[in-house]
Amino acid sequence: MDYTVLDLEMTGLAPKRDKVIEIGAVRVRNGEIADTYGTLVRPGMSIPETVVQLTGITDEMAALGKEENVAMQELLQFIGDDILVGHNLIFDYSFLKQWAVNQKIPLELSACDTLRIARALLPGAQSKKLESLCEYFQIEREHAHRALDDAVETYKVFENLKSIEGASMELFVPKPLVYKAKRQTPATEHQKERLRELMEQYGRKDSISWETLTRSEASRLQDKIRAGNF
Known part of the structure; x- marks a missing residue:
């Protein structure tokens, strides 16, 4: 085989x-x-x-x-x-x-x-x-x-x-192989803009794949930056 x-x-x-x-x-x-x-x-x-x-x-x-x-x-x-x-x-x-x-x-x-x-x-x-x-x-x-x-x-x-x-x-x-996955929607331009602002505000290094960033990922990253975990 x-x-x-x-x-x-x-x-x-x-x-x-x-x-x-x-x-x-x-x-x-x-x-x-x-x-x-x-x-x-x-x-x-x-x-x-x-x-x-x-x-x-x-x-x-x-x-x-x-x-x-x-x-x-x-x-x-x-x-x-x-x-x-x-x-x-x-x-x-x-x-x-x-x-x-x-x-x-x-x-x-x-x-x-x-x-x-x-x-x-x-x-x-x-x-x-x-x-x-x-x-x-x-x-x-x-x-x-x-x-x-x-x-x-x-x-x-x-x-x-x-x-x-x-x-x-x-x-x-x-x-x-059987795995059910639900499509994740891309992040909006507003989310990306807000995320960039937060990264600049908190002095975080830009290591984000903006092209593949999803809405849920953008929201989670914003929360992590505010909490000091990113």
């Missing part, structure tokens, strides 16, 4: 509120890596310290990344018509789907989830976290929680799961 492995790093857990900061994708043909796609993404918001500690990705690093729309469009082109593979993939897919809905881009993909497969094939006491599966299959892990590295490791985990003796092939049949 030919497929593309996907891994994303984000500023948090909520697709409607948080943003992608790094994309990693691995194209697999005949069981071997044929190509990769990886990029940092400008999130238009400050990266929480907990995420910085987890990923090592700082605001300064992300500021050198690609604009969100560019990165996401390049990712979709890279995926093409492929089946996706990922670890707890619905989480990553929810961010991709939310972006696609916001951009009025139809997106329907099918996938194999290494988390679901590992739960079915491995002993119950065995941790199913990606890092634990890498240890279980003796896969070297150098840069944890960096998107492209995690995608490569997920590919190796998937291939190892496929090689388990007696594994039912039914587990490796791709299933449609």
